[in-house]
Amino acid sequence: MKIGIYIYDNAEVLDFSGPYEVFTTANRINHNDTLFETFLIAERNDIVTARAGYQVLPHFDITNHPELDVLIIVGGVHTNEMTKHNVIHWISEQQKTVPLIASVCTGAFLLAQAQVFTHHKVTTHWEDIPSLRQLFPSLDVQENVRWVQDGNKISSGGISAGIDMSLFIVSQLANVALAEATAKQMEFRWVKND
Numbered sequence: 001m002k003i004g005i006y007i008y009d010n011a012e013v014l015d016f017s018g019p020y021e022v023f024t025t026a027n028r029i030n031h032n033d034t035l036f037e038t039f040l041i042a043e044r045n046d047i048v049t050a051r052a053g054y055q056v057l058p059h060f061d062i063t064n065h066p067e068l069d070v071l072i073i074v075g076g077v078h079t080n081e082m083t084k085h086n087v088i089h090w091i092s093e094q095q096k097t098v099p100l101i102a103s104v105c106t107g108a109f110l111l112a113q114a115q116v117f118t119h120h121k122v123t124t125h126w127e128d129i130p131s132l133r134q135l136f137p138s139l140d141v142q143e144n145v146r147w148v149q150d151g152n153k154i155s156s157g158g159i160s161a162g163i164d165m166s167l168f169i170v171s172q173l174a175n176v177a178l179a180e181a182t183a184k185q186m187e188f189r190w191v192k193n194d
Contacts, residue, residue: 001069001173003038006091006107007058010077011050014159015104016040019072022166026174026182035174041065043087051076062090068098070169075105075125075158082113091116102154102169104162111155112136120150125158146191164191 003023007016023036039059042048047055060066071094081087091114095101103111108124109132111117121140124132133141142148147156147165156165167190171179183190 001036002066003036003070003072004041004060004065004068005038005072005074006041006062006110007048007050007056007074008042008076008078008081008087009049010080011048011074012076012105012159013050013052013054015074015076015107015162016050016056016072018160018163019074019104019166021186022163022170022182025185026170026178029181029185030174030178036170037066039065043084062087068094070100070102070173071098072162072166073101073103073107073110074162075103075107075109078106078109081110088114100152100154100169100173102156102165104156104165105158108132108155109135111153112139117153117155120153121148122150122153122155123148123157124155127158145193147193161191163188168192
């Protein structure tokens with residue numbers, strides 16, 4: 001399965017590195033490097049400067065990535081990204097072919113702007129819940145949850161909640177035992193929704 005994680009300047013580092021670690025660790029635990037082929041996608045195939053100056057080079061850009069099974073849109077300082085018509089159009093187009101689309105933290109704003117999230121149950125970082133409700137009043141914004149699944153769309157709260165959500169995705173696409181073994185290997189206490 002191909003897992004694409006969309007990043008951009010001022011993205012929250014753990015929003016993309018956490019899920020990346022989950023899927024690649026699951027491969028190691030499963031002794032199968034191709035179970036989850038995980039890669040970073042950006043607007044351009046150039047260095048992305050995430051929060052606090054953390055620099056990373058994406059594997060692909062929005063014009064040349066492989067067909068995806070899962071797309072994860074990360075959060076961070078998202079407001080500039082919301083105004084990029086080519087990015088929003090690309091995100092919107094992905095819902096036609098990608099079986100599972102997810103967001104971490106304020107990545108929910110980008111999915112709402114692209115009309116991937118319309119009347120869905122969603123969540124985001126607790127600090128941004130009022131803003132998400134104000135900008136996108138048709139959304140059913142949930143509070144006090146690590147992640148929310150609504151059909152083939154999943155959103156998580158902020159930062160470390162993306163790890164919980166990614167473990168949940170592993171449990172759905174592979175099995176719960178692999179997700180639990182991955183969390184153990186990462187020495188991470190997986191917080192599941194009730």
